[in-house]
Amino acid sequence: MTNEAKMYTVEIDIRGCSGCGMEVGYTVVGPDGVEESAIYNDRREAEEIADRMNSEYEQGLTSAA
Numbered sequence: 001m002t003n004e005a006k007m008y009t010v011e012i013d014i015r016g017c018s019g020c021g022m023e024v025g026y027t028v029v030g031p032d033g034v035e036e037s038a039i040y041n042d043r044r045e046a047e048e049i050a051d052r053m054n055s056e057y058e059q060g061l062t063s064a065a
Contacts, residue, residue, distance in 0.1 A: 008053040
């Protein structure tokens with residue numbers, strides 16, 4: 001990925017997960033400030049998803065140019 005700012009970032013979600021009972025998790029937030037629907041217990045997993053989304057975003061910009 002280029003040196004541009006990342007569009008998708010990982011943030012702490014303090015609402016927790018009603019499915020697994022974890023009190024704190026991680027979520028991917030998009031460029032519009034909207035959280036992805038999933039809450040991850042592992043920050044590395046959330047960062048991997050954000051990296052993939054950033055890569056796809058960059059590819060979209062490249063193909064549109």
